[in-house]
């Protein structure tokens with residue numbers, strides 16, 4: 700599996716738990732300020748599943764060259780550090796929702812994926828109703844199973 704690099708949005712979504720190991724930079728870690736995410740992050744860091752890198756100055760320079768080429772000046776210091784790290788860890792996959800970041804990654808030829816698309820938001824919203832007695836599945840809410848009369852419970856659909 701390619702190395703997974705995460706930006707701030709990934710940590711805010713708690714995605715570090717979806718992978719055995721993730722890579723990021725000190726700048727990104729500092730951007731995670733929300734206390735719940737921070738707590739999860741600290742736990743993941745102490746369990747050793749997050750590798751925090753400081754990209755080399757030469758990688759930062761190379762990243763800046765790519766950024767200049769796409770003429771984007773909306774990128775933050777944390778964004779630049781992610782790009783520099785991606786250059787160092789190639790082949791890698793960067794998880795980010797930032798369009799500017801995705802744009803530069805594209806020009807670098809580095810794979811990326813959107814955090815939201817990867818999340819399970821759609822899955823969670825899809826429910827079905829399952830009989831506790833016989834397991835019959837209903838698409839709509841029913842109070843008791845028409846086959847065996849047991850209680851029917853709401854469950855999220857598993858994919």
Ligand SMILES: [Zn+2]
Nearest residue numbers: 830833844847
């Ligand atoms: Zn039933």
